Amino acid sequence: SDLADGLTRRIEGLGASVSESLFEPVIRLGVTGLSRAGKTVFITSLVANLLDRGKMPALTGQSRIRAAFLQPQPDDTLPRFAYESHLADLTGQNPHWPEGTGAVSQLRLSFRVAPSGMLAGMRGMRTVHLDIVDYPGEWLLDLGLMEKSYRQWADEAFNRLAMRGGEAYLALARQTDPDQRHDEPVADALARSFTQYLQAAKAAGFSDCSPGRFLLPGEKAGSPALTFAPLPPSEAPRGSLAREMERRYDAYKREIVRPFFRDHFARIDRQVVLVDVLSAIHAGPAALEDLRQTMADILGAFRPGRASWLTSLIGGHRVERILFAATKADHLHHSQHARLSQIMQALLREAKDRADFAGAKTQALAIAALRATTEAEIPQGDSLLPAVRGRLPDGRNVALYPGELPEDPAQLLSAARRGREDWLAGDYSIMNFAPAPLALRPGDGPPHIRLDRAAEFLLGDRL
Numbered sequence: 434s435d436l437a438d439g440l441t442r443r444i445e446g447l448g449a450s451v452s453e454s455l456f457e458p459v460i461r462l463g464v465t466g467l468s469r470a471g472k473t474v475f476i477t478s479l480v481a482n483l484l485d486r487g488k489m490p491a492l493t494g495q496s497r498i499r500a501a502f503l504q505p506q507p508d509d510t511l512p513r514f515a516y517e518s519h520l521a522d523l524t525g526q527n528p529h530w531p532e533g534t535g536a537v538s539q540l541r542l543s544f545r546v547a548p549s550g551m552l553a554g555m556r557g558m559r560t561v562h563l564d565i566v567d568y569p570g571e572w573l574l575d576l577g578l579m580e581k582s583y584r585q586w587a588d589e590a591f592n593r594l595a596m597r598g599g600e601a602y603l604a605l606a607r608q609t610d611p612d613q614r615h616d617e618p619v620a621d622a623l624a625r626s627f628t629q630y631l632q633a634a635k636a637a638g639f640s641d642c643s644p645g646r647f648l649l650p651g652e653k654a655g656s657p658a659l660t661f662a663p664l665p666p667s668e669a670p671r672g673s674l675a676r677e678m679e680r681r682y683d684a685y686k687r688e689i690v691r692p693f694f695r696d697h698f699a700r701i702d703r704q705v706v707l708v709d710v711l712s713a714i715h716a717g718p719a720a721l722e723d724l725r726q727t728m729a730d731i732l733g734a735f736r737p738g739r740a741s742w743l744t745s746l747i748g749g750h751r752v753e754r755i756l757f758a759a760t761k762a763d764h765l766h767h768s769q770h771a772r773l774s775q776i777m778q779a780l781l782r783e784a785k786d787r788a789d790f791a792g793a794k795t796q797a798l799a800i801a802a803l804r805a806t807t808e809a810e811i812p813q814g815d816s817l818l819p820a821v822r823g824r825l826p827d828g829r830n831v832a833l834y835p836g837e838l839p840e841d842p843a844q845l846l847s848a849a850r851r852g853r854e855d856w857l858a859g860d861y862s863i864m865n866f867a868p869a870p871l872a873l874r875p876g877d878g879p880p881h882i883r884l885d886r887a888a889e890f891l892l893g894d895r896l
């Protein structure tokens with residue numbers, strides 16, 4: 434009877450998933466971006482605003498949403514996005530930023546949607562599920578490793594190490610004989626030193642700091658598949674350190690990168706890629722140039738023409754829309770927003786050219802998922818500087834002038850290639866506003882900038 438029970442349950446389970454996909458459509462929205470791009474704040478504010486909808490005119494203008502509610506997600510083994518505690522962090526008595534994304538998580542938001550079209554009067558309300566999948570952009574960039582051998586990867590890593598201040602690791606690698614017998618403390622010391630270099634490169638503003646799990650290991654921290662590092666070319670005899678490093682690199686690709694793409698990435702319908710463009714501009718030309726190339730790598734993942742292993746995982750499934758959103762637009766006075774949008778658009782256009790992209794519908798926007806500032810003008814001589822006012826973490830309420838973005842994005846990008854830097858100096862380096870205390874009226878979500886437009890592009894046609 435155990436067997437019969439199990440069988441009945443399986444058939445019921447099958448029935449549920451079939452009827453769900455037939456009558457209750459599911460939209461899987463991927464949310465990604467590098468660490469600190471703003472994924473956690475974006476999802477929290479998006480969900481709060483979709484639940485309340487008072488501040489979503491661009492979406493609810495034509496929308497047929499009649500109700501929105503949270504439901505248990507369908508994937509029992511995936512961590513749930515901690516929406517309630519993140520919202521409490523942002524909107525509680527003493528508002529502060531929540532802890533950012535460290536691994537993949539999911540949340541299901543369901544809508545009751547009014548019927549549309551000619552037969553609208555004859556049809557009842559529909560339910561549409563939105564499954565939001567939050568995952569680190571660092572993991573997406575690991576795609577670039579899949580078709581590289583250990584040797585190719587290590588050679589590239591050494592080139593980068595030399596250009597990005599990796600002297601400490603280079604010195605350690607030079608002292609190490611790659612053909613010595615494998616010894617775990619040696620492997621561990623190399624991996625640690627290499628991770629420190631990646632962390633420093635990330636802190637200096639570089640976008641592509643793969644292997645992504647070295648920065649965000651998730652639950653695999655400390656496993657052999659995460660304990661490897663590049664070594665100079667050698668004979669690599671059996672049992673040697675170099676041979677073991679190569680074996681672990683291959684395990685990383687097979688056991689960590691591939692399953693992530695198969696289980697999460699392959700099922701996404703709509704994608705938002707959040708980009709902290711302002712920080713990259715502030716960090717200087719090398720960081721911006723790196724961001725430019727990284728965007729092409731990200732776009733390439735969504736049109737896996739040549740990457741045959743990925744095509745075979747994804748099958749016929751397609752991502753239909755990709756939004757690239759420059760986050761934290763509330764760091765700028767609104768008179769600068771158009772320039773930020775134009776820079777994001779120029780980056781997207783270049784990425785499309787580089788990635789030879791002809792897949793999903795794309796758009797670029799400048800947004801703030803949670804607006805932490807108000808606008809202010811600071812008198813300077815005869816003129817007024819367009820500034821923003823907010824609360825610093827130490828409690829001071831200050832108006833700061835972030836500097837000015839260039840009028841022509843092409844100018845910025847070509848200056849980045851030539852290595853010039855004089856944008857967003859001003860007070861930008863100390864801009865670290867805390868979320869403002871909120872007094873929300875019933876039905877109002879947290880304040881934002883163009884989050885409704887982001888939602889309209891990503892979901893408007895389905896809701």
Ligand code: GDP
Nearest residue numbers: 468469470471472473474530533534801802803
């Ligand atoms: P994640 O690592 O991608 O999940 O990034 P988070 O969502 O944790 O955001 C990282 C940090 O960026 C936050 O702690 C905030 O300091 C800042 N941030 C994110 N979104 C906004 C925004 O809309 N406005 C402002 N002013 N800061 C933001």
